Amino acid sequence: MPEGTGACGINCLVCGLFRQGKCSPCGAGTEPQAQAKLAAQLKLLGGTCPILQCAVERRIAYCSADCELYPCRRFMAGPYPFSQAYLEMQIRRRSRPGNPPPGRDREPDSKLH
Numbered sequence: 456m457p458e459g460t461g462a463c464g465i466n467c468l469v470c471g472l473f474r475q476g477k478c479s480p481c482g483a484g485t486e487p488q489a490q491a492k493l494a495a496q497l498k499l500l501g502g503t504c505p506i507l508q509c510a511v512e513r514r515i516a517y518c519s520a521d522c523e524l525y526p527c528r529r530f531m532a533g534p535y536p537f538s539q540a541y542l543e544m545q546i547r548r549r550s551r552p553g554n555p556p557p558g559r560d561r562e563p564d565s566k567l568h
Contacts, residue, residue, distance in 0.1 A: 462489060462510035463536045464519050483517060484510025505529045506536070519545070 459468035461481035472478040479495070481504070482488030489511050496503045506518065506529050515522045518530070526542045533539055 460517065461507065462515060462518055463504075463506045463530075464517060465536050481507050485514055485516045 459473075459480040460466045460483065462484035463481070467473045467478065467480035470478065473480065479492065480488065481492045484507065489507055493503045493507060493511060496507075509515070509527075509529060510518060510522075513522070518525045518527075526537075526545050530537060530542055531539075533542075
């Protein structure tokens with residue numbers, strides 16, 4: 456995956472907030488950059504992004520590419536980072552014959568804090 460892509464799939468390098476110096480990329484859930492982003496979120500916002508937190512805890516680089524549970528309830532709860540229509544398309548295509556069932560109602564073994 457390209458540098459600057461967050462675990463959720465958003466490429467921060469093309470985001471206006473990043474280009475204006477108002478935000479930093481999250482990085483893959485398996486990279487130290489993601490852990491640094493979580494620490495900054497906790498310090499500045501008093502909480503963390505549940506999607507990034509889950510990816511780090513489960514050692515998932517990119518949710519849509521690497522997680523068998525994608526799209527999970529964290530994504531489906533929306534509205535951020537993807538629209539309901541996009542996620543429903545993901546579920547439809549992943550549910551086609553020959554594909555494993557979608558994991559939107561299943562939860563990973565670890566729980567978020």
